Amino acid sequence: MAGTIAVYPGMFDPVTNGHLDLIERGVRIFDRLIVAVVTNPRKTPLFSIDERLDMLREATKGMGDIELDAFDGLLVRYVRQKKANVILRGLRAVSDFEYEFEMALTNRQMASDIETVFMAPNLEYIYLRARLVKEVARYNGDVSHYAPDYVVKKLKEKFHF
Amino acid sequence: MAGTIAVYPGMFDPVTNGHLDLIERGVRIFDRLIVAVVTNPRKTPLFSIDERLDMLREATKGMGDIELDAFDGLLVRYVRQKKANVILRGLRAVSDFEYEFEMALTNRQMASDIETVFMAPNLEYIYLRARLVKEVARYNGDVSHYAPDYVVKKLKEKFHF
Amino acid sequence: MAGTIAVYPGMFDPVTNGHLDLIERGVRIFDRLIVAVVTNPRKTPLFSIDERLDMLREATKGMGDIELDAFDGLLVRYVRQKKANVILRGLRAVSDFEYEFEMALTNRQMASDIETVFMAPNLEYIYLRARLVKEVARYNGDVSHYAPDYVVKKLKEKFHF
Amino acid sequence: MAGTIAVYPGMFDPVTNGHLDLIERGVRIFDRLIVAVVTNPRKTPLFSIDERLDMLREATKGMGDIELDAFDGLLVRYVRQKKANVILRGLRAVSDFEYEFEMALTNRQMASDIETVFMAPNLEYIYLRARLVKEVARYNGDVSHYAPDYVVKKLKEKFHF
């Protein structure tokens, strides 16, 4: 086997400690890891693509050989274009599970040579969602347990400057 | 990264097409794959360890570099002894999901350097269980869709010779 | 369409108000309904086949054209032999759902001309299981809400005569 | 029993192979089947009622005695008006299950003489959703496995003419 290249796609709006935990695990297992921000024109994220990439860059410093990127369109097309063969996804709860399965099996239908691989985040991040982090930050609650310092700072600027 | 060695543990009582599907996927992604039959003294499998290894050997011929083995005791201890760093598990349904999570998080608690990685089998095997194959074979039903020919033959010998 | 004949298989150990509720719904929808007691040699039911059929007979009196029967072996083989084309099953909870799906899809694999049809019992029986009725009756608890009088009487005889 | 008339309600935006699979199963079991497009003023479907009925007409040609219709307002009121006694629904995954149960039990509360009956689609359509088909088609992905040719053509016209 020549080497396994994995793409870890997500909104990362913003990156949380749960995402970072998964990135660390992915780096340990795959030969190369590409963290790819989804740019979906029909969603309205809190942070722009540039802000999300910026926070990811800051948060993954020193974590090893990680490529940060953004893409739109079909995930499997992007994975192929990057000559990757694995999609990495975190699995946390039953509600995730069915959505993730739906996506994984649809992607496999379109590209049978690409595998989706699931990993569990650290237990303390198992109920952590970016949506919840934003909700708590919006009300000026403490989110330092859920996101790296730089992201906490950016959330404060967004909601309370 | 030097190379990822994965252990795929299971009862394989007997090996089904669902297991084989996962083995094929594992071979494509990991540098080396060890398929390890669990020998649990408190369970009473239909086939002996030797029979199970024999069926696995027959079924995985030509599938690539796969090591077949058996072990008892703690899985993480076995994984370490084999100098592997990944446990591979199939995920099919919600009921699997919670049991598998429980196992993965317990194993991580005992050995934080070993990662459990989940993959989905081919859609047509998503509701396939070895227990069901045995149940159908016992009543002389057709299980050729669920298991390789050699296993179908061994099931017939077990129940109807 | 000539007429839909449905088989409602189960252990009925013993028949509960939840089963009866489903039988009533089945009678309204299908041209003929066969209630078929499973005789699984590897399970140890509380009541014998004859006792279970006897309780079913008593409980379904006046409910319409219902055939009571017992069978062993593969369900789809029995359904075909009865020239039926539908298997009726109750669905109550998520844990049921996956097991029932597994069975339905396995049966379809073996006999694509036979359909499994699911119905929900009355809301008040949605968490009712025969196992629980036996557990409560064993400790002399009141099960009159869960089973018809005749069954309650038989449970008392079994546990406390 | 005089005859069972079933209504299969849905958005059908657009009709997929999963819907068609269920329609075929329904035709085999019920005396008459009415496929009824829901016209919910608070949702913004991709296709108009007329387009959806047109695609259904094309896709169900030769499938037997199927009535195609559209309705708004309460489902049980529509079912009664059509003198039907069964609502047919597909069940695919656990997440469906709870929503469908909620609807079935609410409808039963309003009309106890109408039964909801669930069937499983073919295994290969078990993770198929109209939403996903639209998402893939929007990005010019191949959806020919998920929908009949005529629908694939209409999706292309919608997104890429």
Next chain:
Amino acid sequence: MAGTIAVYPGMFDPVTNGHLDLIERGVRIFDRLIVAVVTNPRKTPLFSIDERLDMLREATKGMGDIELDAFDGLLVRYVRQKKANVILRGLRAVSDFEYEFEMALTNRQMASDIETVFMAPNLEYIYLRARLVKEVARYNGDVSHYAPDYVVKKLKEKFHF
């Protein structure tokens, strides 16, 4: 222990018999119960805060020592300000379960001295949602089984005056 004060937060848009059932259970167990309407500026409820409080007042008359209130911002901050130590939540179905767990564990992370306590509503309200009540009322369906008379009247005024 000095006394347990519980806050039961919710949208109550409008209050249903399921909510009232839980309020009655909470009153029996806790020393004091505060029913707190959430005022989330990013949601568009059918009824105003004042209307929702008005319906709650009418519906909880004579139910014992209940305080009705509204709040915005972080729930745990509100609970502390009221010197309460318990958050009361109803649990109905699996889909609720994961969302509720996510909220309970996030709240515990922010305020480890506040406990979330779950209770099951009466079985007949287990699939009841305020969203469904509004949907049925909008189409002039009968919702008298799901909500107290005063709320039924207010729903009629809202949709059909």
Next chain:
Amino acid sequence: MAGTIAVYPGMFDPVTNGHLDLIERGVRIFDRLIVAVVTNPRKTPLFSIDERLDMLREATKGMGDIELDAFDGLLVRYVRQKKANVILRGLRAVSDFEYEFEMALTNRQMASDIETVFMAPNLEYIYLRARLVKEVARYNGDVSHYAPDYVVKKLKEKFHF
């Protein structure tokens, strides 16, 4: 309200840190807490009633006003006999949820004046089961994260003396 007395029933075979976490939460919320070991003649626990009570006594020292007891027969009968009005249960995962709901609603059917109240354990114990602790200890794995020292010692004596 005179005071809420809660019974926390369980096998406690053996008591784990997850149980202790729930006991601590129960003590904070209820006026009195009775921890009651279930003595089910049809199960074969690893530890005797006396051993389980002994470990509970050791583990709950200094935790406040807790009564330790054992009972057999119907739970609701025991709760009434202790003049308690609440049953306390931990909720961890979806698979728990349905079983617990089934029990809670059955108990309510038999005794409508007794409420079942659910609480979530600390996140780190959310996938912890006594069965798993025994499994790991049997193979001489480290269980010090899952159970108090005294229990770890007793497990060692049981499996390896």
